[in-house]
Amino acid sequence: MDERIRSLIERIQPADAGAMAEARLRQDYRVKVPRSLGRLEEISIRIAGITGKPFGNDVGRQAIILMCADNGVVEEGVASAPQTVTLMQTVNFTKRITGVGTQAAHFGIDILDIDVGVRLPIPAEFMTDSMLEDDPEGGAPKLARKVVNRRIADGTMNFLKEPAMTEEETVRAILTGAEAVAAAKAAGIGLLGVGEMGIGNTTTGSALICALTGEKPEKVAGRGGGLNDEGLARKAEVLRLGLEKYGFAGTPATGAEAAPANRGELMEPDEALRLLSCLGGFDIAGMAGAYLAAAAEKIPVVVDGVISIAAALLAKAICPQAADYMFTSHRSQESGYSAAAVALGIEPMFDLGMKLGEGSGCPIAFKIIEAAVTVMNDMWSLEEAQVDSRYLEELRGGNNF
Numbered sequence: 001m002d003e004r005i006r007s008l009i010e011r012i013q014p015a016d017a018g019a020m021a022e023a024r025l026r027q028d029y030r031v032k033v034p035r036s037l038g039r040l041e042e043i044s045i046r047i048a049g050i051t052g053k054p055f056g057n058d059v060g061r062q063a064i065i066l067m068c069a070d071n072g073v074v075e076e077g078v079a080s081a082p083q084t085v086t087l088m089q090t091v092n093f094t095k096r097i098t099g100v101g102t103q104a105a106h107f108g109i110d111i112l113d114i115d116v117g118v119r120l121p122i123p124a125e126f127m128t129d130s131m132l133e134d135d136p137e138g139g140a141p142k143l144a145r146k147v148v149n150r151r152i153a154d155g156t157m158n159f160l161k162e163p164a165m166t167e168e169e170t171v172r173a174i175l176t177g178a179e180a181v182a183a184a185k186a187a188g189i190g191l192l193g194v195g196e197m198g199i200g201n202t203t204t205g206s207a208l209i210c211a212l213t214g215e216k217p218e219k220v221a222g223r224g225g226g227l228n229d230e231g232l233a234r235k236a237e238v239l240r241l242g243l244e245k246y247g248f249a250g251t252p253a254t255g256a257e258a259a260p261a262n263r264g265e266l267m268e269p270d271e272a273l274r275l276l277s278c279l280g281g282f283d284i285a286g287m288a289g290a291y292l293a294a295a296a297e298k299i300p301v302v303v304d305g306v307i308s309i310a311a312a313l314l315a316k317a318i319c320p321q322a323a324d325y326m327f328t329s330h331r332s333q334e335s336g337y338s339a340a341a342v343a344l345g346i347e348p349m350f351d352l353g354m355k356l357g358e359g360s361g362c363p364i365a366f367k368i369i370e371a372a373v374t375v376m377n378d379m380w381s382l383e384e385a386q387v388d389s390r391y392l393e394e395l396r397g398g399n400n401f
Contacts, residue, residue, distance in 0.1 A: 001269060001273065004175060005174055005175070008178055008289075008293060008296055009269070009292065009318065013321065015049030015321075016049050019048045019049055019052050019054050020045050020046070020048050020054075022054035023044060023048035023054040026376065027041045029381050029383075030382070031379060031380050031381065031382050031384070034392070034401045035401045039347075040372040040375055041372070041375070041376075043368065043369055046300075047059070047373055050298055050299070050300045050324070051298055051300075055377050056377060057373050057376070059190045059369055059373050061189045062110065062190070062193070062366045063111065063143055064100060064104060064109060064112070064192070064193040064194070064363075065181070065184070065193070065195070065359075066112065066195045066197060066359055067114055067116050067173075067194075067198075067284075067287050068086060068089075068114060068116065068197040068283060069118060069152075069155065069156070069197075069281055069282035069283040070086050070117060070118055070120075070200065071155060071156050071199065071200030071201055072156045072157045072200075073158050073159050074199055074200040076160055076238045077234050078231065078234060078235040079200045079202075079203070080224065080225050080226045080227050080228075080231060081199050082199070083119050083120060083199045086118050086197055086199050087121075087122060090118055091122060091126050093111055093113040093197070093358075094126055094146055096111070099360040100195060100363065103363035103364070104363060107366070109362075109366065110142070110143045110187070110189065111143075111359075112131060112143045112144065112180055113144075113146075114131075114147070114176065115147050115148065115149055115150060115151050116150050116151065116173055116282040116283060116285075117152050117153055117156065117173075117198075118151065118198075119154045127148075128147070128148055129149055130144055131148050131179065131180060131183035132144060133145065140186070140187060142187055143184065143189075148180075150179075152165075152176075156281050156282060159204070159246075159278060160238060160241055164204065165276075165277045165282065165285065169277075170273065170276055173283075173289065174285050174288060175289060176289060177289025177293060178289045178290070178293035180286070180289075180293075181289075181294050181297055181299065182293065182297075184299070185297050189299070191300055191302070192290070193302040193304060193362025193366065194287045194301060194303065194304060194308050194312075194362075195305075195308060195357065195358045195359020195362060196357060196358065197283070197357075197358055198281060198282075199225075200281075201281055201307050202224035202225075202334065203238060203239065204280050204284060204307075205307040205336070206235075206306075206335075206336050207239050207243060207248075207279040207280075208275065208276070208279060208284065208310045208311075209309075209310050210243055210249075210336075211248035212264035212267070212275075212314065212317060213339045213342075213343045214263040215339045218236045220335055222334040222335030224334075242278075242279055246274075246275070246278040248275060248279070264317040267317045269317070269318045284310060284311045284314065287307075288311045288314045291311065291312055291315035291322055291325075291326065292319060292322050294325055295315075295321065295324065295325040298325070300327060300369070301327070302326075302329050302361075302362045302365045302366065303328045303329060303344075304329055304330075304357060304359045304361045304362055305332040305337065305357040306335075306337045306340070307357055308359070309332070309340045309341060310340060312340075312344055313340050323345060323346065326344070326346055327346065327349065327365060327369065328346045328347065329348065329350070330348055330349070330350050330351060330352055330361035330364070331351040332354060333353055333355040349364075349365050350365075
């Protein structure tokens with residue numbers, strides 16, 4: 001394993017159990033029936049575990065990291081859209097006119113738009129080499145408004161012919177994700193989301209989900225941007241052939257038997273990195289690096305749709321503690337998402353029938369997390385609100401909550 005990645009992983013600690021215990025106790029004595037705010041309470045408790053602060057957390061500064069790249073496996077007829085779409089949407093993120101962009105503009109959320117391997121050249125006027133910009137008023141630096149140039153290659157290779165990425169390329173993409181999180185931290189961001197753009201990445205993401213969960217390709221392959229029946233069948237076949245080619249079909253490489261949802265837990269980190277190199281993409285590698293770095297920096301991070309959760313599952317396989325710092329946004333309608341969510345072990349916050357990707361679920365999740373943190377921070381205690389809570393103590397004794 002590359003020493004820079006090893007060093008990143010070594011910085012990741014489990015969530016702070018003591019802070020979570022204090023936060024849970026605080027929630028139980030707010031001016032409400034204990035547990036009556038349901039998952040909002042659990043979210044606020046998990047935030048406490050991430051930051052180490054039972055209350056007083058600030059998640060008001062938010063950003064979405066978008067990793068944009070193309071995938072060589074599109075040669076196999078697994079995508080309905082041309083790769084010009086990757087180019088145009090990568091540019092359109094800077095204009096705030098996409099699904100995630102319009103929400104970000106409305107809510108005042110930053111977007112860090114990164115080209116890690118878009119096949120077609122992005123016009124120079126939309127590009128920058130720096131992830132940060134100076135604040136004209138002399139404050140903390142701001143995240144770049146243009147597309148950040150971290151292009152590794154003009155898309156990955158076709159994984160049916162050769163590994164999608166070399167080991168060096170995989171490392172570069174992961175470290176780009178880590179660099180993005182460092183930039184966000186420098187800009188004062190307290191809550192992150194991770195999204196993507198890349199034609200063909202439902203195939204690469206599905207390949208990882210199959211390998212990490214043990215689910216069959218025909219159950220994981222989805223229509224993506226609109227594949228017809230013939231294309232869907234071809235996609236499942238490509239997944240099967242790719243998994244077999246690199247030894248990720250059937251039982252895990254360790255030879256151990258496992259239930260489908262536990263496959264990733266049996267992988268050694270080096271094997272997870274090999275999986276990423278063989279069947280992944282620059283975008284997924286960059287996202288995985290962002291998840292690992294967010295955990296190392298103790299910044300809560302929101303998982304978007306099926307590609308984003310594939311990267312999250314891969315990050316968990318590399319370092320299980322990284323999942324302590326993740327939240328899942330929407331339950332994507334893409335095939336394979338449910339299996340990945342079970343394996344990740346984090347229940348999605350909502351189900352709106354979404355399957356767009358590109359980080360579009362993150363702004364909605366941010367607002368839910370804000371609500372949870374506000375309740376923890378600002379709701380008065382029963383005593384402060386002068387509420388006679390003796391009846392609640394009786395109910396506590398009977399464990400009626």
